[in-house]
Amino acid sequence: MVKIRDWGQRQLDEEAVEDNSGLGKAIRYFIKHYEGLTCFCRVEGAKLDNNLMEAQLKVIALGRKNAYFYKTLAGASISDIITSVVATCVRAQINPFDYLNAIQRNQEHVKANPQVWLPWNFHLNSQMIA
Numbered sequence: 001m002v003k004i005r006d007w008g009q010r011q012l013d014e015e016a017v018e019d020n021s022g023l024g025k026a027i028r029y030f031i032k033h034y035e036g037l038t039c040f041c042r043v044e045g046a047k048l049d050n051n052l053m054e055a056q057l058k059v060i061a062l063g064r065k066n067a068y069f070y071k072t073l074a075g076a077s078i079s080d081i082i083t084s085v086v087a088t089c090v091r092a093q094i095n096p097f098d099y100l101n102a103i104q105r106n107q108e109h110v111k112a113n114p115q116v117w118l119p120w121n122f123h124l125n126s127q128m129i130a
């Protein structure tokens with residue numbers, strides 16, 4: 001990685017690559033962010049990608065885009081809650097449709113003991129589904 005960084009710096013210094021070209025911008029980015037981009041070489045177990053975080057951010061971006069179409073602030077607020085619950089279900093590997101149906105069917109149980117009915121505890125409650 002050091003050799004690649006040094007090669008890139010030489011290309012820029014010798015003006016073999018134009019600063020504003022795609023390659024020049026990529027080399028500058030690599031040099032500027034070298035420590036973070038090469039962290040996986042020094043830190044055992046460091047992730048090589050951030051796909052999980054990008055997927056989570058996509059849910060937020062999609063919600064913001066859809067917010068333009070809500071008629072009221074209350075509707076937007078309810079949608080935020082439902083989106084959060086669905087995303088939590090997906091992360092906990094629970095079917096959101098089954099989960100939301102079980103919550104509705106077992107309202108009294110949920111009100112009596114809500115912490116037991118959180119999405120990550122749902123599989124424990126599957127025998128209680130009406």
